[in-house]
Amino acid sequence: MKKFTVITGHYGAGKSNISANLAVKLADAGKKAAVIDMDIVNPYFRTADLSELFESRDITLAAPEYANSNLDIPVLNFDLEQLAAENEYVIADVGGDDAGAVALGKYSRTLESFGDKLDMLYVINRYRYLTGTPEDAIAVMREIENVARIRHTGIINNSNLGFETTNKDIENSINFAEKISEKSGLPLIFNAYMRGLDPEVSPKTEVEVYVRPIWEIY
Template identity: 55%
Template sequence: MCYNKKKHALAGKGTSMKKITIITGHYGSGKTNLAVNLALRLADAGEKVTIVDFDIVNPYFRTADFAKLFEERGVTLAASMYANTSLDIPAISFDMERMAYEDGYLIIDVGGDDAGAIGLGRYAEGFSAYVPDQLDMWYVVNRYRYLTEEPQETLELMYEIEAVSRMRHTGIVNNSNLGKETTAETILRAVPYAEEIAAQAKLPLVCTTCRKDLTVSVPDILPVEVFVKPVWEE
């Protein structure tokens, strides 16, 4: 099997997506919404892309909620057979190692915190051995979420994910928001927070997300649509 070595532009000068992008983050950080946006962005650019719902702890698989949208936009979805059921069975019904070697891009949406990331450990050795230069693991941060309001709190959670997954993050994504109450100022206030996390972790700040209807003047801004919403906003 073979895989493409090209990179796809993401946001800003020099920011790009590799063959495999693993998305992690604290519960409610917005990692699933980011994963959905990245997958659709690639598909709309004519790229072959597969998105993996890798939350094997929570039986309510949020990425799998968008199966119809993915089908309409040409994105392949891989999720457990128990996704969106009431069965709490941590089972994987797809071959992620095979997906890693197939042509196209692979986006892996991992469950929140260390409990959700523990399943990644089984793939750590294989990914490191065969596609190390074509893999990114991005940690999504939201300054306004409980337990991640301070850089040190956020870093501790990130390191817990690395410990159980036996993989290291390669970048930070600033997805700080207050849901529908988000303003341009909300995002601007969170930029120093994200920069501090990146500096302490010695990792690049990949991008700052921004709802498409807002205008925010910061480097490497990534406009996104809000697909994942609280029940009371749907």
């Protein structure tokens, strides 16, 4: 394994979509990638919904046994060592806030054993209610670290208003993202923007929106 990337954030920051994009980009570059749906909070709209996308790119999807069933049973029994042994890149998509990051606590020893190969990236969205100020966003980040027992290593700015997002919205989120980076001492890995936009920000990465409302899927 080359890299194990844990993706955390506030509910609705866009963790699942970022995770899917990272995995697809790796797979398209010919890398062997796996995604772990570690969300124990959301009953629906989750990474496991994207199983067809992952299958088409030969990306391994590890999902909780009862994901998207009628059972509200957050059972996690992933073998992280095995996933790490069988893939070059592993991406763990964690549930929102500290409530979701509790799932990481169980795996903290294994994750620590990955050493430098472990990244934990905090996804931020300035337009999510209650995490719109750098202070609020950092408070959630610390709550996540406390239960995960791991420290973040970087920040992804995924500020968006869904399909209403404009270049200006993203440009207006830069101060927010940079302030979080400065206050936390963590690097801003990239600013995400959805395909069709081209904001004047740096560094930037185009993302595909894979998580779509059901009425748009024909």
